[in-house]
Amino acid sequence: MGAWCFIVLSTLIVFSILVKLGFWQLERAEQKQQWQTALSARQSATVLSFEQLLEQSSNENLTGYKLSTQATPILEQVFLLDNQTVDGRVGYLAYQAFEIDPTKPWLLVELGFAVGGIDRAVLPTVLAITEPLQLTGRVYQKEMNPMSSDLMAEPGWPKRIQNLNIEQLALLIDKPLVRTVLQPNNLPNDTRAHPWKPIPLSAQKHQGYAVQWFSMAGAFGILVLYALFRKLKQQDK
Known part of the structure; x- marks a missing residue:
């Protein structure tokens, strides 16, 4: 009897976990879906100034809003x-930090995608911006991976x-x-790609994963019931 109780309890636990993962x-x-709706609305919203960006960035993720600001490249170095x-090409996203106002935080600007070579010891050449610019474009904030979020900067x-x-x-x-x-969207002589992936996984992807979890729960339940039916049938004999 104890063995049957353990089997039934284990079955219920596994089945419940699979169903909960689906939900x-x-x-x-x-x-x-709500995030996609918000992003669409932000694309048609008023262009932010740098001051507005600073005021709102401490309270919310501003991904998708448009920004226009004068920027000065004091640190003429590139991060990859x-x-x-x-x-399908593997490489790097290049960034450069710009000063907007001497009394305010700097702004990190994406310079675009640079294709990597076969030899990882050889980094692609990405020229830094050297002159002040009136930059316009959209802003984003990358989601941090809880398993690996350190900068790990190389020399x-x-x-x-x-x-x-x-x-x-x-x-x-x-x-x-x-x-x-x-x-x-207005870097001078800009020929690099600027990938836009504000939502790593779409709503449709999550719905597909939900179907997979529910299917696994259903298949698991059917297998357990079938095994239980055969066991009871053998006992009747």
Whole structure:
């Protein structure tokens, strides 16, 4: 009897976990749908000034809003975010920090995608901006991976980094940085790709995962019932 109780209890626990994972994916799909709606609204919202960006960035994720600001490249060095892919090509996203106002935090600006070579010891050449610019574009804030979020900056310039950890990057350059990053659309002579992935997984992806979890729960339940039916049938004989 004890063995049967253990089997039934284990079955209920596994089945419940699979079903809960399915509902969790449905909740994530709903969240992503709401986030997509918000992003669409932000695309048509009024262009933010840098002061407005500073006021709001401490309270919310401003991904998708447009920004226009005068920027000065005091630190003419480039950071290369590792392990990026665009159209099947592996490489880096290049960034440069700009001063907006001597009394305010600096702004990290995306310079675009640079294809990596076969030899990882050889980094791509990305020229830094050297002249002040009136930059316009949209801002984003990358989600941090809880399993790996450290900057892991390597020696030399351009400086290869593994994660876009704004706080650690600010410590590295010894200047405060705004939490959001600007993806400009008016860099001079800009031929690099600027991938836009504000939502890593779409609502449809989460819905697909939910179907998979529910299917696994259903298949598991059917197998257990079948095994139980055969066991009872053998006992009757």
